Amino acid sequence: MAAGEHESAEPAGGRRPGGALEAEILGLLHAAPQALSPGEVLERLGGDLAYSTVVTVLSRMHDKGLLTRAKRGRAYAYAPVADAHGITARRMRQVLDSDPDREAVLSRFISDLSADDEQLLRQMLDGDLTDGQ
Amino acid sequence: MHLLAYLPLLFPALAAVAARPLAEHLEPRLATWLLTASTVALAAFSTAALGVLAVAGLVRLPLVAWVGHWSATTVRAGDPVSTAEAALSCLLLATAVYAALRLLWRRVRALVAAGFEAACLPGIDELVVLEDPAPEAYALPGLPGRVVVSTGMLDALDEADREAMLAHERGHLAAHHYAFVAATHLAAAANPLLRPAATAVAYTVERWADEHAAAVCGDRRQVxxxxxxxxxxxxHTPDRGRLSAAALGLLGMRRDPVRRAGPVPRRVAALLKPRPPRYPLLPLGACAAVVGASGLCAFAAAHDLHVVLKLAGAG
Structure with missing residues (x-):
């Protein structure tokens, strides 16, 4: 049901399916030292998005409770809803570390990597990793 | 009946040998279904066979024979299972049932707890971003499930990578992968010979989600x-291991390093290759044959026991 509403609001940026733009915006708002206006967000996104698309996505994220906003000049400045200084993250990690069954029910993107695995990975993805870190 | 009852206990050893190659070479969705179904069936048949052996032991006890109105002497004459075998079977059966029930109880509890966590996480969107410098991303099953990503993970990836990562986690939730993993863990609890098969399924669901992400993004290399x-x-090791990659080649480990690697490099290697074929008949047939043979043996053993009991005068 969430997917339908994503698509309807992103006519031009259809390249990014299902909330990828939201994740991108959330990521850069988290990285920013202060709240950002839609113009600043657009600037940091650096793509060919329309200003109105960014405003739409930001206000929708605000409606969903992902962002807080405060009036700055004529626009709103948006900041991510603080995960109460990482308390949720810490709690989740404690829960997962305490019980192997809790870990077994969730699907981690990445499992542990040995030193050999790491080298192999670097070998396989040689050209693709240089931009990352 | 003797041998027939033992075969289902040993067929899982075949699954242990075949699981890894099947997981590597089959299309992941098919591999997951095939391995899960085979594993659960083999566990069920091996537990049933243990049950037959245990019952075969119990029915020769005079007290049980008296309650059931059959002749313990005739049973003893018609049934080659020794008392020691029967006692061992009882012990193994009790262990298997206990281990399976224990796992089931803990897993259900963990799933309910995960559902609560999923409902309690901040926001109302499927995606939850947690303030945490450690890179972490996982799918939390629930009603609805949530995709939890740390800010550390978002920072480590660029936009295209994030799209692939989110598609991967959403693929897990949409296909209920935790259920496949739980089913095979349950089977492996009942018969430890099935552990390699359970490990293989944990890998194939990751591959399945990878392929799902590749389909969503339209680019396998991106995933x-x-x-x-x-x-x-x-x-957390920042060293750039270029030098030792060369050393690997010198040591002659380069022949097929992927085969002995952990799941992550194998996933990447599989994504860099073309998509595997959809319906290879040979492995499907082989799995069906093994599971079928196991079921047949368990059934035949139960039937033999039934015949012996009937001969001994049981209703």
Whole structure:
């Protein structure tokens, strides 16, 4: 049901399916030292998005409770809803570390990597990793 | 009946040998279904066979024979299972049932707890971003499930990688992968010979989600890159291992390093190759044959026991 509403609001940026733009915006708002206006967000996104698309996505994220906003000049400045200084993250990690069954029910993107695995990975993805870190 | 009752206990050893090659070479969705179904069936048949052996032991006890109105002497004459075998079977059966029930109880509890967590996480969107420098991303099953991503993971990936990572986690939730994993863990609890098969399914669901992400993004290499970057970011060793990669070649480990590697490099390697074929008949037939043979043996053993009991005068 969430997917339908994503698509309807992103006519031009259809390249990014299902909330990828939201994740991108959330990521850069988290990285920013202060709240950002839609113009600043657009600037940091650096793509060919329309200003109105960014405003739409930001206000929708605000409606969903992902962002807080405060009036700055004529626009709103948006900041991510603080995960109460990482308390949720810490709690989740404690829960997962305490019980192997809790870990077994969730699907981690990445499992542990040995030193050999790491080298192999670097070998396989040689050209693709240089931009990352 | 003697041998027939033992065969279902040993067929899982075949699954242990075949699971890894099947997981590597089959299309992951098919591999997951095939391995899960075979594993659960083999566990069920091996537990049933243990049950037959245990019952075969119990029915020769005079007290049980008296309650059931059959002749313990005739049973003893018609049934080659020794008392020691029967006692061992009882013990193994009790252990298997206990281990399976214990796992079931803990897993259900963990799933309910995960559902609560999923409902309690901040926001109302499927995606939850947690303030945490450690790169972490996982799918939390629930009603609805949530995709939890740390800010550390978002920082480590670029936009295309994030899209692949989110598609991967959403693929897990949409296909209920935790259920496949739980089913095979349950089977492996009942018969430890099935552990390699359970490990293989844990791998094939990751592959399945990878292929799902590749279909969503339309680019297998992009998913491979996202998996690789996230894995390297999760490891806190900043050294660039170029030198030792060359050393690997010198040591002659280069022949097929992927085969002995962990799941992440194998996933990346699979994504860099073309998509595997959809319906290879040979492995499907082989699995069906093994599971069928196991079921047949368990059934035949139960039937033999039934005949012996009937001869001994049981109703």
């Amino acid at each position: 491979a890159r996202a998996v690789g970057k996230a894995a390297l970011a999760s490891r």
